[in-house]
Amino acid sequence: xxxxxxxxxxxxxxxxxxxxxxRLLAQAALAQQALDCVLDAYTGGDLGLxxxxxxxxxxxxxxERLIDQAAYDLLAMEQPMAVDLxxxxxxxxxxxxxxxxxxxxxxxxxxxxxxxxxxxxxxxVDIPTMGTTAGVMIxxxxxxxxxxxxxxxxxxxxxxxxxxxxxxxxxxDLTKLMMEQPEYAEQALNAVIICRNxxxxxxxxxxxxxxxxxxxxxxxxRHRLSVAMD
Amino acid sequence: xxxxxxxxxxxxxxxxxxxxxxRLLAQAALAQQALDCVLDAYTGGDLGLxxxxxxxxxxxxxxERLIDQAAYDLLAMEQPMAVDLxxxxxxxxxxxxxxxxxxxxxxxxxxxxxxxxxxxxxxxVDIPTMGTTAGVMIxxxxxxxxxxxxxxxxxxxxxxxxxxxxxxxxxxDLTKLMMEQPEYAEQALNAVIICRNxxxxxxxxxxxxxxxxxxxxxxxxRHRLSVAMD
Numbered sequence: 001x002x003x004x005x006x007x008x009x010x011x012x013x014x015x016x017x018x019x020x021x022x023r024l025l026a027q028a029a030l031a032q033q034a035l036d037c038v039l040d041a042y043t044g045g046d047l048g049l050x051x052x053x054x055x056x057x058x059x060x061x062x063x064e065r066l067i068d069q070a071a072y073d074l075l076a077m078e079q080p081m082a083v084d085l086x087x088x089x090x091x092x093x094x095x096x097x098x099x100x101x102x103x104x105x106x107x108x109x110x111x112x113x114x115x116x117x118x119x120x121x122x123x124x125v126d127i128p129t130m131g132t133t134a135g136v137m138i139x140x141x142x143x144x145x146x147x148x149x150x151x152x153x154x155x156x157x158x159x160x161x162x163x164x165x166x167x168x169x170x171x172x173d174l175t176k177l178m179m180e181q182p183e184y185a186e187q188a189l190n191a192v193i194i195c196r197n198x199x200x201x202x203x204x205x206x207x208x209x210x211x212x213x214x215x216x217x218x219x220x221x222r223h224r225l226s227v228a229m230d
Numbered sequence: 231x232x233x234x235x236x237x238x239x240x241x242x243x244x245x246x247x248x249x250x251x252x253r254l255l256a257q258a259a260l261a262q263q264a265l266d267c268v269l270d271a272y273t274g275g276d277l278g279l280x281x282x283x284x285x286x287x288x289x290x291x292x293x294e295r296l297i298d299q300a301a302y303d304l305l306a307m308e309q310p311m312a313v314d315l316x317x318x319x320x321x322x323x324x325x326x327x328x329x330x331x332x333x334x335x336x337x338x339x340x341x342x343x344x345x346x347x348x349x350x351x352x353x354x355v356d357i358p359t360m361g362t363t364a365g366v367m368i369x370x371x372x373x374x375x376x377x378x379x380x381x382x383x384x385x386x387x388x389x390x391x392x393x394x395x396x397x398x399x400x401x402x403d404l405t406k407l408m409m410e411q412p413e414y415a416e417q418a419l420n421a422v423i424i425c426r427n428x429x430x431x432x433x434x435x436x437x438x439x440x441x442x443x444x445x446x447x448x449x450x451x452r453h454r455l456s457v458a459m460d
Contacts, residue, residue, distance in 0.1 A: 072315075072319065075305070075319070076312070081306060085306055086302075089302065089322065092319065092322070092323075093322075093326070096323070175416055178408055179416070180412075182410075182415065185405065186409070189419065192419065193426075196426075
């Protein structure tokens with residue numbers, strides 16, 4: 001809300017909102033890198049990449065605190081209204097989801113490390129494709145944030161079903177393999193957990209998209225189009 | 231912050247904050263019930279209880295939206311400062327964690343339903359004890375909210391390590407069982423997932439405790455004492 005008596009501080013305030021958005025986008029880039037990295041680690045069994053994901057998570061955690069503090073300071077000092085208030089609340093929520101995407105990537109890195117030394121085996125699951133789909137969900141959610149576009153955000157909600165279906169199918173196929181070829185139970189269990197982690201990344205991307213819709217349209221659509229399972 | 235020129239509206243505002251806290255406590259009671267219920271369902275294999283957890287989740291989801299909206303309205307209309315602003319931001323975050331505890335209970339109910347019809351087998355994991363510990367974490371976190379007591383909240387953070395350790399041990403022991411007795415792979419896999427769900431409930435309880443500390447003391451302690459994995 002523009003206040004005609006004090007135009008300069010409001011311009012300054014909106015500059016601060018833009019800066020905050022830039023910081024959130026940088027945080028999103030870190031989360032995306034973490035996923036790309038851990039998928040490469042899975043494909044190549046590269047422990048160096050796993051370590052990189054762990055280090056990356058520390059950066060995401062530090063950044064989460066700073067972004068939260070900056071959003072809190074703006075709420076406290078500027079007492080924003082309407083769309084600006086919704087933006088700041090969305091920043092706080094999106095920030096939390098990005099940090100949790102980082103955590104999921106660490107969980108995947110843990111499973112990749114646990115798989116090191118185990119016999120390589122072809123499993124009935126296409127983790128790279130599932131991971132790529134989850135990655136597209138993050139990127140699309142962040143694009144909707146960048147462009148303040150609720151239509152782009154809505155497309156993320158539709159993608160979530162695809163990742164959920166892949167996860168259900170992987171769970172069934174990998175359970176079957178565990179029973180038929182128990183010597184590969186560890187590899188199959190690691191894959192089951194990675195699929196669940198990827199599904200969670202899809203859920204967090206969905207949460208981000210919902211927050212963008214809340215910010216742009218002022219509508220809370222949670223639990224209507226999809227249920228974000230944790 | 232009391233405004234001497236307008237005492238009545240501020241009194242009304244603090245009454246609204248108290249009402250919001252009561253609604254959050256009622257939401258917490260639903261989340262606790264969901265966990266109790268799903269643990270009973272696990273022990274007794276009771277599908278009726280599983281259905282109750284599903285129904286309960288709908289109530290939690292509806293309530294989450296209403297609490298979020300009420301917190302947003304108070305932020306927009308009252309433009310609170312300092313401890314009141316921190317309280318409202320904490321309500322929004324705690325509300326989200328309670329809803330996710332409800333989701334985790336639904337995930338556990340799914341695994342209990344998936345176990346129906348499978349041969350009953352003694353597994354090397356004490357899920358009731360792990361579940362009880364997670365339940366104590368929720369209750370303690372909510373007690374710290376009720377009493378605005380950061381010391382009680384800190385005790386939740388210490389309990390989290392115990393649940394994490396139980397989960398790691400269960401993962402190792404159940405993997406071993408899958409390899410040695412593949413005929414019980416499904417039961418063991420369901421138990422692995424339930425343990426991960428319980429660990430997540432511990433993490434959400436930790437998040438709630440951290441939010442209480444932020445509210446009461448104004449300190450953001452995330453990622454210092456423990457890392458909340460998602």
